[in-house]
Amino acid sequence: MRSELIELLRQNSIQLEKKRRKLKPLALLYGFTVVPIRFLLKVAAVLIVIIGLFFPPIVLWLFLIGAIYIGLIFIPNPKEIYHDYIKEGILPEIFKAVNSNYKYEPFGYNQEDLHSSGFFNKTFFRNNVRITGEDRVKGVIENVEVDFNEISFFREDINWPKSIGVFLLIIFLLPVIIFRLITSEGGDINAGCGGSLFVRDTIQYYRGLFLCADFNKNFEGNVIMMPKSIESKWDRFTDSVFGSSFSKIQIENQLINSKYSIYTTNLQTGFYVLSPNLIEAIAQIIETEKVLPMISFNSGKIYMSIPWNRDYFSVNINKSVEGVEYFTNYIDDIQSFEKIIKHLKLNVKIWSKT
Amino acid sequence: MSKSTALIILIVFVIITSPFCFVGFIIVLFLYNSIVRQKNRVGMSYSGIDVVLKKRYDLVPNLVASVKEYMSHEKELFEKITSLRSKIPNATSKEERFEMENQMSQLLGGINVSLENYPDLKSSENMIQLQRTLTEMEEQISAARRAYNSNVLALNDKIVTVPSNVLAAFLEYKPAIYFETTDSEKINPNVSSLFR
Numbered sequence: 001m002r003s004e005l006i007e008l009l010r011q012n013s014i015q016l017e018k019k020r021r022k023l024k025p026l027a028l029l030y031g032f033t034v035v036p037i038r039f040l041l042k043v044a045a046v047l048i049v050i051i052g053l054f055f056p057p058i059v060l061w062l063f064l065i066g067a068i069y070i071g072l073i074f075i076p077n078p079k080e081i082y083h084d085y086i087k088e089g090i091l092p093e094i095f096k097a098v099n100s101n102y103k104y105e106p107f108g109y110n111q112e113d114l115h116s117s118g119f120f121n122k123t124f125f126r127n128n129v130r131i132t133g134e135d136r137v138k139g140v141i142e143n144v145e146v147d148f149n150e151i152s153f154f155r156e157d158i159n160w161p162k163s164i165g166v167f168l169l170i171i172f173l174l175p176v177i178i179f180r181l182i183t184s185e186g187g188d189i190n191a192g193c194g195g196s197l198f199v200r201d202t203i204q205y206y207r208g209l210f211l212c213a214d215f216n217k218n219f220e221g222n223v224i225m226m227p228k229s230i231e232s233k234w235d236r237f238t239d240s241v242f243g244s245s246f247s248k249i250q251i252e253n254q255l256i257n258s259k260y261s262i263y264t265t266n267l268q269t270g271f272y273v274l275s276p277n278l279i280e281a282i283a284q285i286i287e288t289e290k291v292l293p294m295i296s297f298n299s300g301k302i303y304m305s306i307p308w309n310r311d312y313f314s315v316n317i318n319k320s321v322e323g324v325e326y327f328t329n330y331i332d333d334i335q336s337f338e339k340i341i342k343h344l345k346l347n348v349k350i351w352s353k354t
Numbered sequence: 355m356s357k358s359t360a361l362i363i364l365i366v367f368v369i370i371t372s373p374f375c376f377v378g379f380i381i382v383l384f385l386y387n388s389i390v391r392q393k394n395r396v397g398m399s400y401s402g403i404d405v406v407l408k409k410r411y412d413l414v415p416n417l418v419a420s421v422k423e424y425m426s427h428e429k430e431l432f433e434k435i436t437s438l439r440s441k442i443p444n445a446t447s448k449e450e451r452f453e454m455e456n457q458m459s460q461l462l463g464g465i466n467v468s469l470e471n472y473p474d475l476k477s478s479e480n481m482i483q484l485q486r487t488l489t490e491m492e493e494q495i496s497a498a499r500r501a502y503n504s505n506v507l508a509l510n511d512k513i514v515t516v517p518s519n520v521l522a523a524f525l526e527y528k529p530a531i532y533f534e535t536t537d538s539e540k541i542n543p544n545v546s547s548l549f550r
Contacts, residue, residue, distance in 0.1 A: 252500070268497050268498050271496075271497040272493065272497030275497075
Protein backbone atom coordinates (compact mmCIF):
# COMPACT_ATOMS: atom_id res chain seq x y z
CA MET A 1 0.00 0.00 0.00
CA ARG A 2 1.15 3.51 -0.76
CA SER A 3 2.29 5.71 2.14
CA GLU A 4 -0.35 8.43 1.43
CA LEU A 5 -3.08 5.81 1.52
CA ILE A 6 -1.77 4.36 4.78
CA GLU A 7 -1.66 7.84 6.31
CA LEU A 8 -5.23 8.53 5.20
CA LEU A 9 -6.43 5.22 6.61
CA ARG A 10 -4.63 5.90 9.89
CA GLN A 11 -6.30 9.31 10.29
CA ASN A 12 -9.67 7.87 9.38
CA SER A 13 -9.28 5.02 11.85
CA ILE A 14 -8.65 7.48 14.71
CA GLN A 15 -11.70 9.57 13.81
CA LEU A 16 -13.84 6.51 13.31
CA GLU A 17 -12.92 5.01 16.66
CA LYS A 18 -13.83 8.29 18.40
CA LYS A 19 -17.19 8.30 16.66
CA ARG A 20 -17.77 4.64 17.49
CA ARG A 21 -17.04 5.13 21.20
CA LYS A 22 -19.47 8.03 21.27
CA LEU A 23 -22.27 6.17 19.50
CA LYS A 24 -21.95 2.72 21.05
CA PRO A 25 -23.57 3.54 24.44
CA LEU A 26 -26.36 5.37 22.61
CA ALA A 27 -26.88 2.30 20.42
CA LEU A 28 -27.22 0.14 23.55
CA LEU A 29 -29.71 2.58 25.04
CA TYR A 30 -31.64 2.61 21.78
CA GLY A 31 -31.69 -1.19 21.72
CA PHE A 32 -33.01 -1.43 25.30
CA THR A 33 -35.62 1.34 25.07
CA VAL A 34 -36.88 2.36 21.63
CA VAL A 35 -36.86 -1.09 20.03
CA PRO A 36 -38.88 -2.87 22.81
CA ILE A 37 -41.29 0.07 23.12
CA ARG A 38 -42.03 -0.06 19.40
CA PHE A 39 -42.67 -3.80 19.65
CA LEU A 40 -44.94 -3.32 22.66
CA LEU A 41 -46.87 -0.60 20.86
CA LYS A 42 -47.55 -3.00 17.97
CA VAL A 43 -48.83 -5.66 20.41
CA ALA A 44 -50.92 -3.05 22.21
CA ALA A 45 -52.48 -1.92 18.92
CA VAL A 46 -53.58 -5.49 18.13
CA LEU A 47 -54.97 -5.96 21.66
CA ILE A 48 -56.87 -2.66 21.51
CA VAL A 49 -58.48 -3.69 18.20
CA ILE A 50 -59.57 -7.04 19.74
CA ILE A 51 -60.78 -5.48 23.01
CA GLY A 52 -62.49 -2.74 21.01
CA LEU A 53 -64.81 -5.35 19.51
CA PHE A 54 -66.26 -5.83 23.02
CA PHE A 55 -65.81 -2.40 24.59
CA PRO A 56 -65.86 0.47 22.08
CA PRO A 57 -64.73 3.20 21.40
CA ILE A 58 -61.13 2.38 20.38
CA VAL A 59 -60.20 5.14 17.91
CA LEU A 60 -58.76 7.47 20.54
CA TRP A 61 -56.45 4.77 21.91
CA LEU A 62 -55.31 3.75 18.46
CA PHE A 63 -54.58 7.38 17.61
CA LEU A 64 -52.51 7.75 20.78
CA ILE A 65 -50.49 4.60 20.07
CA GLY A 66 -50.01 5.65 16.45
CA ALA A 67 -48.75 9.08 17.52
CA ILE A 68 -46.21 7.58 19.98
CA TYR A 69 -45.06 5.07 17.35
CA ILE A 70 -44.53 7.77 14.73
CA GLY A 71 -42.73 9.91 17.32
CA LEU A 72 -40.30 7.06 18.01
CA ILE A 73 -39.54 6.71 14.31
CA PHE A 74 -37.98 10.17 14.40
CA ILE A 75 -35.44 9.13 17.03
CA PRO A 76 -32.33 8.31 14.96
CA ASN A 77 -30.79 4.87 15.35
CA PRO A 78 -27.11 5.30 16.40
CA LYS A 79 -26.16 2.21 14.37
CA GLU A 80 -27.53 3.88 11.24
CA ILE A 81 -25.70 7.12 12.08
CA TYR A 82 -22.45 5.15 12.33
CA HIS A 83 -23.23 3.28 9.09
CA ASP A 84 -23.94 6.52 7.23
CA TYR A 85 -20.83 8.16 8.68
CA ILE A 86 -18.62 5.44 7.15
CA LYS A 87 -20.48 5.25 3.85
CA GLU A 88 -20.77 8.99 3.29
CA GLY A 89 -17.73 10.33 5.07
CA ILE A 90 -14.97 7.74 4.94
CA LEU A 91 -15.49 5.40 1.99
CA PRO A 92 -15.54 8.13 -0.73
CA GLU A 93 -12.10 9.28 0.50
CA ILE A 94 -10.72 5.73 0.51
CA PHE A 95 -11.96 5.08 -3.01
CA LYS A 96 -10.45 8.32 -4.23
CA ALA A 97 -7.15 7.43 -2.60
CA VAL A 98 -7.10 3.91 -4.10
CA ASN A 99 -7.85 5.19 -7.59
CA SER A 100 -8.35 8.87 -8.39
CA ASN A 101 -10.79 7.89 -11.18
CA TYR A 102 -13.26 6.33 -8.77
CA LYS A 103 -16.44 8.10 -7.84
CA TYR A 104 -18.24 6.46 -4.93
CA GLU A 105 -21.91 6.83 -4.07
CA PRO A 106 -23.19 5.08 -0.93
CA PHE A 107 -26.61 4.26 -2.35
CA GLY A 108 -28.23 3.72 -5.73
CA TYR A 109 -27.76 1.68 -8.87
CA ASN A 110 -27.84 2.25 -12.58
CA GLN A 111 -31.40 1.46 -13.57
CA GLU A 112 -30.77 1.96 -17.28
CA ASP A 113 -27.84 -0.47 -17.34
CA LEU A 114 -29.75 -3.03 -15.32
CA HIS A 115 -32.57 -3.01 -17.85
CA SER A 116 -30.18 -3.02 -20.81
CA SER A 117 -28.57 -6.16 -19.38
CA GLY A 118 -31.59 -8.20 -20.49
CA PHE A 119 -31.67 -10.17 -17.23
CA PHE A 120 -35.27 -9.06 -16.74
CA ASN A 121 -36.33 -10.90 -19.90
CA LYS A 122 -36.03 -14.09 -17.92
CA THR A 123 -38.66 -15.36 -15.49
CA PHE A 124 -36.21 -15.49 -12.59
CA PHE A 125 -36.43 -11.71 -12.17
CA ARG A 126 -39.96 -11.11 -13.36
CA ASN A 127 -41.69 -11.33 -9.97
CA ASN A 128 -39.49 -8.74 -8.44
CA VAL A 129 -41.16 -5.95 -6.50
CA ARG A 130 -38.22 -3.88 -5.38
CA ILE A 131 -34.54 -3.41 -6.22
CA THR A 132 -32.05 -1.69 -3.97
CA GLY A 133 -28.48 -0.73 -4.70
CA GLU A 134 -25.58 0.21 -2.45
CA ASP A 135 -21.92 1.12 -2.79
CA ARG A 136 -22.02 2.28 -6.38
CA VAL A 137 -18.65 2.95 -7.93
CA LYS A 138 -18.02 4.56 -11.28
CA GLY A 139 -14.57 4.88 -12.73
CA VAL A 140 -11.95 3.76 -15.18
CA ILE A 141 -9.88 0.62 -14.72
CA GLU A 142 -7.08 0.22 -17.26
CA ASN A 143 -8.89 2.42 -19.80
CA VAL A 144 -12.16 0.55 -19.35
CA GLU A 145 -15.15 2.53 -18.12
CA VAL A 146 -16.85 0.59 -15.35
CA ASP A 147 -19.82 1.01 -13.08
CA PHE A 148 -20.45 -1.49 -10.31
CA ASN A 149 -22.55 -1.75 -7.20
CA GLU A 150 -24.05 -4.15 -4.71
CA ILE A 151 -27.57 -5.00 -5.73
CA SER A 152 -30.48 -6.76 -4.02
CA PHE A 153 -33.72 -8.02 -5.53
CA PHE A 154 -36.86 -8.45 -3.48
CA ARG A 155 -40.11 -10.26 -4.10
CA GLU A 156 -43.26 -10.82 -2.09
CA ASP A 157 -43.82 -14.30 -0.71
CA ILE A 158 -46.73 -15.56 1.38
CA ASN A 159 -45.75 -15.99 5.03
CA TRP A 160 -47.68 -19.17 5.83
CA PRO A 161 -47.29 -19.19 9.66
CA LYS A 162 -48.49 -15.58 9.89
CA SER A 163 -51.29 -16.20 7.39
CA ILE A 164 -52.51 -19.23 9.38
CA GLY A 165 -52.35 -17.13 12.58
CA VAL A 166 -54.51 -14.41 11.00
CA PHE A 167 -56.91 -17.03 9.70
CA LEU A 168 -57.28 -18.64 13.18
CA LEU A 169 -57.76 -15.22 14.79
CA ILE A 170 -60.53 -14.42 12.31
CA ILE A 171 -62.27 -17.75 13.04
CA PHE A 172 -61.92 -17.09 16.79
CA LEU A 173 -63.38 -13.59 16.50
CA LEU A 174 -65.97 -14.37 13.81
CA PRO A 175 -68.93 -14.86 16.21
CA VAL A 176 -68.13 -11.52 17.88
CA ILE A 177 -67.78 -9.71 14.52
CA ILE A 178 -71.07 -11.15 13.26
CA PHE A 179 -72.79 -10.25 16.54
CA ARG A 180 -71.48 -6.66 16.37
CA LEU A 181 -72.54 -6.27 12.76
CA ILE A 182 -76.06 -7.55 13.48
CA THR A 183 -76.60 -5.42 16.59
CA SER A 184 -75.02 -2.21 15.23
CA GLU A 185 -77.28 0.31 13.55
CA GLY A 186 -76.28 1.33 10.03
CA GLY A 187 -72.97 -0.52 10.27
CA ASP A 188 -70.93 -1.04 7.12
CA ILE A 189 -70.95 -4.78 6.52
CA ASN A 190 -68.10 -4.57 3.98
CA ALA A 191 -65.68 -2.83 6.32
CA GLY A 192 -62.44 -4.71 6.72
CA CYS A 193 -63.31 -7.33 4.12
CA GLY A 194 -61.13 -5.88 1.38
CA GLY A 195 -57.68 -7.25 0.45
CA SER A 196 -56.14 -10.68 0.71
CA LEU A 197 -56.16 -12.72 3.91
CA PHE A 198 -52.65 -13.89 3.15
CA VAL A 199 -49.85 -12.12 4.94
CA ARG A 200 -47.04 -11.37 2.52
CA ASP A 201 -43.44 -10.67 3.42
CA THR A 202 -40.96 -8.95 1.19
CA ILE A 203 -37.94 -11.22 0.97
CA GLN A 204 -34.55 -10.72 -0.56
CA TYR A 205 -34.08 -13.50 -3.13
CA TYR A 206 -30.94 -12.37 -4.91
CA ARG A 207 -27.99 -10.33 -3.80
CA GLY A 208 -24.72 -9.74 -5.52
CA LEU A 209 -22.39 -7.47 -7.36
CA PHE A 210 -23.72 -5.90 -10.54
CA LEU A 211 -21.05 -4.77 -12.91
CA CYS A 212 -21.28 -2.92 -16.20
CA ALA A 213 -18.28 -2.16 -18.39
CA ASP A 214 -17.39 -1.16 -21.92
CA PHE A 215 -16.69 -4.29 -23.92
CA ASN A 216 -13.57 -4.52 -26.06
CA LYS A 217 -15.50 -5.32 -29.24
CA ASN A 218 -18.07 -3.27 -31.03
CA PHE A 219 -21.15 -5.28 -31.92
CA GLU A 220 -24.89 -5.04 -32.31
CA GLY A 221 -27.15 -7.59 -30.70
CA ASN A 222 -27.54 -9.38 -27.44
CA VAL A 223 -25.87 -12.41 -25.87
CA ILE A 224 -27.03 -13.76 -22.51
CA MET A 225 -25.32 -16.39 -20.40
CA MET A 226 -27.85 -17.65 -17.85
CA PRO A 227 -26.81 -20.21 -15.22
CA LYS A 228 -28.94 -23.34 -15.68
CA SER A 229 -29.46 -23.50 -11.91
CA ILE A 230 -31.60 -20.34 -11.91
CA GLU A 231 -33.05 -20.59 -15.37
CA SER A 232 -36.78 -21.07 -15.46
CA LYS A 233 -38.01 -24.40 -16.88
CA TRP A 234 -41.14 -22.59 -17.99
CA ASP A 235 -39.02 -20.22 -20.10
CA ARG A 236 -37.25 -23.14 -21.69
CA PHE A 237 -40.55 -24.83 -22.47
CA THR A 238 -42.20 -21.74 -23.98
CA ASP A 239 -39.09 -20.94 -26.02
CA SER A 240 -39.00 -24.44 -27.48
CA VAL A 241 -42.73 -24.50 -28.26
CA PHE A 242 -43.40 -20.93 -29.39
CA GLY A 243 -39.92 -19.99 -30.54
CA SER A 244 -37.92 -16.99 -29.44
CA SER A 245 -35.95 -14.13 -30.91
CA PHE A 246 -32.94 -15.71 -29.20
CA SER A 247 -31.26 -18.87 -30.40
CA LYS A 248 -29.39 -21.16 -28.07
CA ILE A 249 -25.74 -21.88 -28.75
CA GLN A 250 -23.20 -24.38 -27.54
CA ILE A 251 -19.64 -23.22 -27.21
CA GLU A 252 -16.34 -25.08 -27.13
CA ASN A 253 -16.00 -25.18 -23.33
CA GLN A 254 -17.65 -28.14 -21.62
CA LEU A 255 -17.70 -26.51 -18.16
CA ILE A 256 -19.58 -23.50 -19.48
CA ASN A 257 -21.94 -25.65 -21.57
CA SER A 258 -22.82 -27.78 -18.55
CA LYS A 259 -23.49 -24.82 -16.25
CA TYR A 260 -24.99 -22.24 -18.61
CA SER A 261 -27.66 -21.75 -21.21
CA ILE A 262 -26.31 -19.29 -23.75
CA TYR A 263 -28.73 -17.31 -25.88
CA THR A 264 -27.94 -14.94 -28.69
CA THR A 265 -29.87 -12.82 -31.16
CA ASN A 266 -27.41 -13.83 -33.88
CA LEU A 267 -25.23 -16.93 -33.94
CA GLN A 268 -22.23 -15.21 -35.48
CA THR A 269 -22.45 -12.32 -32.98
CA GLY A 270 -22.59 -14.87 -30.18
CA PHE A 271 -19.34 -16.49 -31.26
CA TYR A 272 -17.76 -13.13 -32.03
CA VAL A 273 -18.45 -11.89 -28.50
CA LEU A 274 -17.57 -15.14 -26.78
CA SER A 275 -14.05 -15.54 -28.08
CA PRO A 276 -12.08 -18.57 -26.80
CA ASN A 277 -9.95 -16.30 -24.55
CA LEU A 278 -12.99 -14.68 -22.97
CA ILE A 279 -14.64 -18.07 -22.42
CA GLU A 280 -11.44 -19.26 -20.76
CA ALA A 281 -11.40 -16.19 -18.51
CA ILE A 282 -15.06 -16.68 -17.51
CA ALA A 283 -14.38 -20.35 -16.75
CA GLN A 284 -11.47 -19.27 -14.53
CA ILE A 285 -13.76 -16.87 -12.60
CA ILE A 286 -16.28 -19.70 -12.08
CA GLU A 287 -13.59 -22.06 -10.81
CA THR A 288 -11.72 -19.64 -8.56
CA GLU A 289 -14.69 -17.74 -7.12
CA LYS A 290 -17.01 -20.79 -6.95
CA VAL A 291 -19.95 -18.75 -8.24
CA LEU A 292 -22.01 -18.72 -11.41
CA PRO A 293 -22.37 -15.12 -12.55
CA MET A 294 -25.11 -14.06 -14.94
CA ILE A 295 -23.45 -12.43 -17.90
CA SER A 296 -24.89 -10.53 -20.79
CA PHE A 297 -23.48 -8.53 -23.67
CA ASN A 298 -25.57 -5.85 -25.30
CA SER A 299 -24.48 -3.41 -27.99
CA GLY A 300 -20.85 -3.03 -27.00
CA LYS A 301 -21.23 -3.44 -23.24
CA ILE A 302 -20.76 -6.30 -20.80
CA TYR A 303 -23.06 -6.75 -17.81
CA MET A 304 -22.29 -9.18 -15.06
CA SER A 305 -24.10 -10.06 -11.89
CA ILE A 306 -22.09 -12.13 -9.45
CA PRO A 307 -24.13 -13.71 -6.64
CA TRP A 308 -21.71 -12.90 -3.85
CA ASN A 309 -24.27 -12.90 -1.07
CA ARG A 310 -22.50 -10.55 1.31
CA ASP A 311 -22.52 -6.97 2.43
CA TYR A 312 -19.62 -5.10 0.86
CA PHE A 313 -18.01 -2.51 3.09
CA SER A 314 -20.01 -3.84 6.03
CA VAL A 315 -20.19 -1.72 9.15
CA ASN A 316 -20.23 -3.06 12.72
CA ILE A 317 -20.50 -0.66 15.64
CA ASN A 318 -19.36 -3.35 18.10
CA LYS A 319 -16.07 -3.94 16.28
CA SER A 320 -13.34 -1.63 17.50
CA VAL A 321 -11.32 0.26 14.91
CA GLU A 322 -7.76 -0.82 15.55
CA GLY A 323 -5.58 1.08 13.14
CA VAL A 324 -5.18 0.72 9.40
CA GLU A 325 -5.97 -3.03 9.45
CA TYR A 326 -9.63 -2.24 10.01
CA PHE A 327 -9.84 -1.07 6.39
CA THR A 328 -8.05 -4.07 4.88
CA ASN A 329 -11.33 -5.77 3.99
CA TYR A 330 -12.52 -2.62 2.25
CA ILE A 331 -9.35 -2.43 0.16
CA ASP A 332 -9.67 -6.17 -0.62
CA ASP A 333 -13.24 -5.62 -1.83
CA ILE A 334 -12.15 -2.76 -4.10
CA GLN A 335 -9.33 -4.89 -5.49
CA SER A 336 -11.65 -7.84 -6.10
CA PHE A 337 -13.75 -5.64 -8.42
CA GLU A 338 -10.64 -4.49 -10.25
CA LYS A 339 -9.43 -8.07 -10.58
CA ILE A 340 -12.52 -9.10 -12.52
CA ILE A 341 -12.09 -6.35 -15.10
CA LYS A 342 -8.39 -7.09 -15.50
CA HIS A 343 -9.09 -10.82 -15.63
CA LEU A 344 -11.52 -10.42 -18.53
CA LYS A 345 -8.92 -8.33 -20.37
CA LEU A 346 -11.51 -5.82 -21.45
CA ASN A 347 -8.75 -3.25 -21.79
CA VAL A 348 -7.37 -5.05 -24.86
CA LYS A 349 -9.50 -3.23 -27.38
CA ILE A 350 -9.30 -4.62 -30.86
CA TRP A 351 -11.76 -2.25 -32.35
CA SER A 352 -12.36 1.45 -31.88
CA LYS A 353 -15.97 2.64 -31.96
CA THR A 354 -15.01 5.90 -33.68
CA MET B 355 -27.67 -46.47 -46.44
CA SER B 356 -29.00 -46.12 -49.97
CA LYS B 357 -31.89 -43.87 -50.92
CA SER B 358 -34.14 -46.83 -51.85
CA THR B 359 -33.47 -48.61 -48.52
CA ALA B 360 -34.32 -45.42 -46.67
CA LEU B 361 -37.52 -45.02 -48.67
CA ILE B 362 -38.61 -48.59 -47.85
CA ILE B 363 -37.90 -48.06 -44.12
CA LEU B 364 -39.90 -44.82 -44.14
CA ILE B 365 -42.90 -46.36 -45.94
CA VAL B 366 -42.94 -49.41 -43.64
CA PHE B 367 -42.67 -47.14 -40.57
CA VAL B 368 -45.57 -44.92 -41.70
CA ILE B 369 -47.76 -47.95 -42.57
CA ILE B 370 -47.07 -49.74 -39.26
CA THR B 371 -47.83 -46.63 -37.21
CA SER B 372 -50.84 -45.46 -39.27
CA PRO B 373 -53.43 -47.19 -37.00
CA PHE B 374 -52.13 -45.00 -34.16
CA CYS B 375 -53.48 -41.68 -35.53
CA PHE B 376 -50.73 -41.54 -38.18
CA VAL B 377 -48.20 -40.83 -35.46
CA GLY B 378 -45.38 -42.13 -37.69
CA PHE B 379 -46.29 -39.61 -40.38
CA ILE B 380 -46.14 -36.78 -37.82
CA ILE B 381 -42.73 -37.98 -36.59
CA VAL B 382 -41.37 -38.14 -40.15
CA LEU B 383 -42.72 -34.64 -40.82
CA PHE B 384 -41.08 -33.31 -37.66
CA LEU B 385 -37.74 -34.95 -38.50
CA TYR B 386 -37.91 -33.70 -42.07
CA ASN B 387 -38.48 -30.10 -40.97
CA SER B 388 -35.75 -30.31 -38.40
CA ILE B 389 -33.10 -31.71 -40.76
CA VAL B 390 -33.98 -29.32 -43.59
CA ARG B 391 -33.88 -26.35 -41.19
CA GLN B 392 -30.46 -27.44 -39.97
CA LYS B 393 -29.16 -27.73 -43.53
CA ASN B 394 -30.43 -24.21 -44.20
CA ARG B 395 -28.66 -22.97 -41.09
CA VAL B 396 -25.41 -24.46 -42.39
CA GLY B 397 -25.97 -22.67 -45.69
CA MET B 398 -26.69 -19.41 -43.91
CA SER B 399 -23.62 -19.62 -41.70
CA TYR B 400 -21.50 -20.48 -44.76
CA SER B 401 -22.70 -17.27 -46.36
CA GLY B 402 -21.69 -15.50 -43.11
CA ILE B 403 -18.15 -16.83 -43.63
CA ASP B 404 -18.30 -15.77 -47.24
CA VAL B 405 -19.15 -12.18 -46.29
CA VAL B 406 -16.24 -11.75 -43.87
CA LEU B 407 -13.79 -13.52 -46.17
CA LYS B 408 -14.85 -11.20 -48.98
CA LYS B 409 -14.19 -8.23 -46.69
CA ARG B 410 -10.71 -9.53 -46.00
CA TYR B 411 -10.18 -10.24 -49.69
CA ASP B 412 -10.94 -6.56 -50.41
CA LEU B 413 -8.72 -5.38 -47.57
CA VAL B 414 -5.62 -7.30 -48.64
CA PRO B 415 -4.55 -5.03 -51.58
CA ASN B 416 -4.80 -1.93 -49.33
CA LEU B 417 -2.80 -3.64 -46.64
CA VAL B 418 -0.09 -4.78 -49.00
CA ALA B 419 0.10 -1.36 -50.69
CA SER B 420 0.43 0.43 -47.33
CA VAL B 421 3.35 -1.56 -46.01
CA LYS B 422 5.10 -2.96 -49.07
CA GLU B 423 7.44 -0.02 -49.68
CA TYR B 424 8.48 0.19 -46.00
CA MET B 425 9.01 -3.54 -45.50
CA SER B 426 11.39 -4.08 -48.38
CA HIS B 427 12.87 -7.28 -46.88
CA GLU B 428 9.49 -9.04 -46.87
CA LYS B 429 9.10 -9.00 -50.65
CA GLU B 430 8.61 -12.75 -50.81
CA LEU B 431 5.82 -12.63 -48.22
CA PHE B 432 3.88 -9.99 -50.16
CA GLU B 433 4.31 -11.92 -53.41
CA LYS B 434 2.85 -14.99 -51.75
CA ILE B 435 -0.09 -13.00 -50.41
CA THR B 436 -0.82 -11.41 -53.80
CA SER B 437 -0.52 -14.74 -55.60
CA LEU B 438 -2.76 -16.55 -53.10
CA ARG B 439 -5.35 -13.78 -53.29
CA SER B 440 -5.60 -14.19 -57.04
CA LYS B 441 -6.11 -17.98 -56.65
CA ILE B 442 -8.89 -17.84 -54.04
CA PRO B 443 -11.78 -16.99 -56.45
CA ASN B 444 -10.78 -20.00 -58.60
CA ALA B 445 -11.16 -22.56 -55.78
CA THR B 446 -13.15 -25.53 -57.06
CA SER B 447 -14.47 -26.84 -53.74
CA LYS B 448 -15.19 -25.72 -50.19
CA GLU B 449 -12.25 -27.77 -48.92
CA GLU B 450 -9.84 -26.10 -51.31
CA ARG B 451 -11.18 -22.65 -50.49
CA PHE B 452 -10.99 -23.21 -46.72
CA GLU B 453 -7.42 -24.45 -47.14
CA MET B 454 -6.40 -21.34 -49.11
CA GLU B 455 -8.13 -19.01 -46.67
CA ASN B 456 -6.26 -20.67 -43.82
CA GLN B 457 -2.99 -20.10 -45.66
CA MET B 458 -3.99 -16.46 -46.15
CA SER B 459 -4.61 -16.11 -42.38
CA GLN B 460 -1.14 -17.48 -41.70
CA LEU B 461 0.51 -15.17 -44.23
CA LEU B 462 -1.29 -12.10 -42.90
CA GLY B 463 -0.29 -13.13 -39.39
CA GLY B 464 3.26 -13.22 -40.75
CA ILE B 465 3.05 -9.48 -41.49
CA ASN B 466 2.34 -8.79 -37.84
CA VAL B 467 5.35 -10.87 -36.82
CA SER B 468 7.60 -9.16 -39.36
CA LEU B 469 6.49 -5.74 -38.13
CA GLU B 470 8.58 -6.34 -35.00
CA ASN B 471 11.63 -5.70 -37.18
CA TYR B 472 10.33 -2.26 -38.21
CA PRO B 473 9.78 -0.31 -34.97
CA ASP B 474 9.18 3.03 -36.75
CA LEU B 475 6.52 1.55 -38.98
CA LYS B 476 4.96 -0.35 -36.08
CA SER B 477 4.40 2.81 -34.08
CA SER B 478 2.84 4.80 -36.91
CA GLU B 479 -0.84 5.66 -36.43
CA ASN B 480 -1.84 4.26 -39.84
CA MET B 481 -0.13 0.98 -39.12
CA ILE B 482 -1.77 0.65 -35.72
CA GLN B 483 -5.17 1.25 -37.33
CA LEU B 484 -4.39 -1.26 -40.06
CA GLN B 485 -3.30 -3.87 -37.54
CA ARG B 486 -6.50 -3.33 -35.57
CA THR B 487 -8.58 -3.76 -38.70
CA LEU B 488 -6.72 -6.94 -39.53
CA THR B 489 -7.13 -8.33 -36.02
CA GLU B 490 -10.80 -7.41 -36.05
CA MET B 491 -11.18 -9.14 -39.41
CA GLU B 492 -9.52 -12.30 -38.11
CA GLU B 493 -11.81 -12.23 -35.05
CA GLN B 494 -14.84 -11.97 -37.31
CA ILE B 495 -13.60 -14.80 -39.51
CA SER B 496 -13.00 -16.90 -36.42
CA ALA B 497 -16.54 -16.16 -35.14
CA ALA B 498 -18.09 -16.96 -38.52
CA ARG B 499 -16.08 -20.18 -38.70
CA ARG B 500 -17.13 -21.26 -35.21
CA ALA B 501 -20.77 -20.46 -35.99
CA TYR B 502 -20.50 -22.47 -39.20
CA ASN B 503 -18.77 -25.41 -37.48
CA SER B 504 -21.39 -25.41 -34.73
CA ASN B 505 -24.16 -25.70 -37.31
CA VAL B 506 -22.20 -28.34 -39.25
CA LEU B 507 -21.83 -30.38 -36.04
CA ALA B 508 -25.60 -30.24 -35.45
CA LEU B 509 -26.33 -31.24 -39.06
CA ASN B 510 -23.77 -34.04 -39.12
CA ASP B 511 -25.18 -35.37 -35.85
CA LYS B 512 -28.61 -35.58 -37.46
CA ILE B 513 -27.18 -37.27 -40.56
CA VAL B 514 -25.48 -40.06 -38.63
CA THR B 515 -27.82 -40.63 -35.67
CA VAL B 516 -31.01 -42.72 -35.53
CA PRO B 517 -33.75 -42.06 -36.63
CA SER B 518 -32.93 -38.90 -38.62
CA ASN B 519 -30.21 -40.79 -40.53
CA VAL B 520 -32.94 -42.64 -42.48
CA LEU B 521 -34.44 -39.37 -43.65
CA ALA B 522 -30.97 -37.94 -44.37
CA ALA B 523 -30.23 -40.98 -46.57
CA PHE B 524 -33.55 -40.53 -48.37
CA LEU B 525 -32.75 -36.84 -48.97
CA GLU B 526 -29.18 -37.83 -49.94
CA TYR B 527 -27.65 -35.43 -47.42
CA LYS B 528 -23.94 -35.93 -46.90
CA PRO B 529 -21.99 -34.80 -43.81
CA ALA B 530 -20.81 -31.23 -44.34
CA ILE B 531 -17.14 -30.37 -44.03
CA TYR B 532 -15.75 -28.34 -41.15
CA PHE B 533 -13.79 -25.15 -41.61
CA GLU B 534 -10.71 -26.27 -39.68
CA THR B 535 -8.60 -23.80 -37.75
CA THR B 536 -5.11 -22.80 -38.76
CA ASP B 537 -2.16 -24.35 -36.94
CA SER B 538 -1.38 -21.10 -35.13
CA GLU B 539 -4.89 -21.02 -33.65
CA LYS B 540 -4.59 -24.59 -32.41
CA ILE B 541 -1.89 -23.62 -29.94
CA ASN B 542 -3.26 -23.76 -26.40
CA PRO B 543 -3.94 -20.34 -24.90
CA ASN B 544 -1.54 -19.27 -22.19
CA VAL B 545 -3.88 -19.38 -19.20
CA SER B 546 -1.31 -18.01 -16.79
CA SER B 547 -1.23 -14.75 -18.76
CA LEU B 548 -4.81 -14.13 -17.65
CA PHE B 549 -3.70 -13.67 -14.05
CA ARG B 550 -0.86 -11.29 -14.63
